Amino acid sequence: MDRRAGACATRTEHARAGQGQAEPGREASPDGRGAPGLRHTAVLVRSPGEGADVAAAAVEEGLLAGDLTVLAGAPDRVDAVRRALGGRVGAVEDDPRVVLLGARAPDATAAVRQLVERAAGSGSGRLRVIAQPDFQADPRRWREIRRYEAASNELCAGAPVTALCVYDEETLPADAVDTARLTHPELVSGGVREASPRYLPPAACLRGLAGVREPVEAAAPVWAVDGVPTLPALRSGLRRALAAVVPDPDLLADLHLAVSEVAANAFRHGRPPVSARVWADGSAVVCRVTDSGAGFDDPFAGFLPAHGDDLGAGGMGLWLARKLWDSVDLVPGPAGGFTVRLATTLPRPGGA
Numbered sequence: 001m002d003r004r005a006g007a008c009a010t011r012t013e014h015a016r017a018g019q020g021q022a023e024p025g026r027e028a029s030p031d032g033r034g035a036p037g038l039r040h041t042a043v044l045v046r047s048p049g050e051g052a053d054v055a056a057a058a059v060e061e062g063l064l065a066g067d068l069t070v071l072a073g074a075p076d077r078v079d080a081v082r083r084a085l086g087g088r089v090g091a092v093e094d095d096p097r098v099v100l101l102g103a104r105a106p107d108a109t110a111a112v113r114q115l116v117e118r119a120a121g122s123g124s125g126r127l128r129v130i131a132q133p134d135f136q137a138d139p140r141r142w143r144e145i146r147r148y149e150a151a152s153n154e155l156c157a158g159a160p161v162t163a164l165c166v167y168d169e170e171t172l173p174a175d176a177v178d179t180a181r182l183t184h185p186e187l188v189s190g191g192v193r194e195a196s197p198r199y200l201p202p203a204a205c206l207r208g209l210a211g212v213r214e215p216v217e218a219a220a221p222v223w224a225v226d227g228v229p230t231l232p233a234l235r236s237g238l239r240r241a242l243a244a245v246v247p248d249p250d251l252l253a254d255l256h257l258a259v260s261e262v263a264a265n266a267f268r269h270g271r272p273p274v275s276a277r278v279w280a281d282g283s284a285v286v287c288r289v290t291d292s293g294a295g296f297d298d299p300f301a302g303f304l305p306a307h308g309d310d311l312g313a314g315g316m317g318l319w320l321a322r323k324l325w326d327s328v329d330l331v332p333g334p335a336g337g338f339t340v341r342l343a344t345t346l347p348r349p350g351g352a
Contacts, residue, residue, distance in 0.1 A: 039162045040153055042180035042196070043188040044169050048080065051132060051166045056084035058130045058164045063089055066123035067162065070115060072098035073132035081130070099133050100141075105148045106323045109155060109303050116159050126160040133165060135176045138345055140284070140327050142176050143209055147327075149183035150205035151303055206299035210329040214286045214343050216279040227273040234263045234276060238287070245280035248347065255344065258324040259287050261317035262340045266291040270338060286343045295338025299330055 045051040055071070059081065062069035071078050071094040078094045085092070097103035097111040112129070119127040133145050149165070156163075167180040178198075181187060182205060187196040200208070223241035228234040239256050246252040266274045270291025279286040302318030321328045321342055331339040 037158055037160070038153065038156045039186065040149075040156075040165075040184050041163070041186040041188060041193075042165045042167055042184035044167050044177070044180060044190075046168070046170050048077075048168060048171065051168050052077070052080040052084040055081045055130045055132065055164075055166055058128070059085060059092055060089060062128035062130070062162070063092075065126070065128070067126045067128035068115060068119035068123060069128045069130070070095055070098070071130050072096060074101060074134045077132045077134070098129055099131050100145060100148060101134055104323055104326070105144065105151065105303055106319055108148060109152075112152075112156065112161070116161060119160065126162060128162045129164070131163060131165045133167065133176075133179075135172060139175070140214075140343060140345060142173070142179070143212065144327055145176075146179040146183060147206060147209055149179055150200070150202045150209075151300055153183065153185065154202040154300055155303060203299050210299070210331050210341075212329075214279070214284065214341075216281045216284055216286050219279065219281070221277040221279050223278040224276070226275040228276065231264055231267045234267075234274065234289075235260045238263065238276060238278070241278040242285065242287075245278070245282075245285055246346065251344075251347070254324040255285070255287075255342075258317075258321040259289065259342060261320050262289050262342065265317045265340070266338075269293065270295070280346075282346065283348075284343060284345050286341065288339055288341045290333075290337060290339040292337045294336060295332045297332060301330060302328060 043054050045054055055077075059069055059071065069092060071081055071092055073081075073094070073096065075096075078096075082092065095111055095115070097108050098115075100108055103111065112127075115127050115129070119125060133149075135142050135145060152163070165180065165184065167177055169177050181196055181198040182200050183202075184196055185199050187194055187199075222245060223237070225234070225237055228237070235256075238259050242252055242256055242259070246255060263274075263276070266289050270293035272292060274289070274291045276290070277288045302322040305316050305319045318328065318330075318340070321340065325342040326344040327342070329339075329341040329343075331341060333339065
């Protein structure tokens with residue numbers, strides 16, 4: 001199955017969207033009606049109040065067009081939009097998973113797919129999402145939002161989706177605002193709508209993120225092994241290394257499950273020698289698994305199960321990794337070889 005069909009549209013919807021498909025991120029009509037593909041637009045605002053007003057106007061426009069209209073953001077942002085609407089429309093649903101709140105990228109992608117399927121059965125047949133990304137304080141989360149925003153341009157390219165993402169220039173860090181410019185084909189700033197001059201093709205954006213080193217990698221690894229002879233030996237060593245730095249047993253189980261699948265991929269699809277490294281500093285843990293094979297060049301791998309909805313068919317390694325670790329990078333070696341880097345933020349003691 002085409003990964004775009006699996007991500008954001010059923011096969012029927014994807015076929016319909018493919019007729020006369022516009023360039024990803026563009027639509028044939030300026031108001032978003034009657035056009036087949038994704039329209040992904042960022043609006044830069046200068047205060048939370050302005051953001052709520054912009055989002056409220058977009059909600060009204062979506063409902064008027066007959067779109068399935070959904071808010072996505074933190075509860076306080078969603079409540080502000082509802083107040084800005086002032087009772088002018090009925091109940092508007094929201095889904096925080098769409099902006100990675102309580103969800104990672106594969107879960108968010110699945111949520112959008114479910115919404116697209118619902119939209120197909122009513123109104124205009126189009127989904128309209130008004131999103132206010134919640135970057136919080138962790139730079140690793142900033143990168144994941146950028147990764148997800150970029151990947152959505154590919155995964156949803158043929159789906160009937162209008163996505164309006166509101167970014168507050170006054171409250172967000174500069175790196176977060178850059179995400180709006182780099183991952184949205186269309187940008188609205190100062191009331192002017194234009195093609196974003198800094199927009200990066202999705203694959204290029206994801207490859208660039210894979211080149212960012214985690215700060216903890218500047219130190220010596222807490223565990224390292226080269227030339228691992230067997231998969232059981234690698235899995236056992238990774239469990240011991242993670243158990244020494246991840247005190248929470250449930251988190252440890254999740255992290256080890258995912259990295260075990262990545263290790264299996266290294267032996268199944270790669271070529272020896274296989275090596276691994278683990279870094280940790282009490283606030284984060286990073287793991288690298290490297291094989292010496294040719295690797296593959298698909299930065300979108302793992303956003304969906306490799307074999308679609310049939311999870312029994314396997315191909316879940318990178319998908320599980322993206323579901324269970326905060327950040328996953330696929331790094332082809334300069335002269336062959338392939339590395340999967342996994343990173344996650346560790347909870348503070350006492351849950352603070």
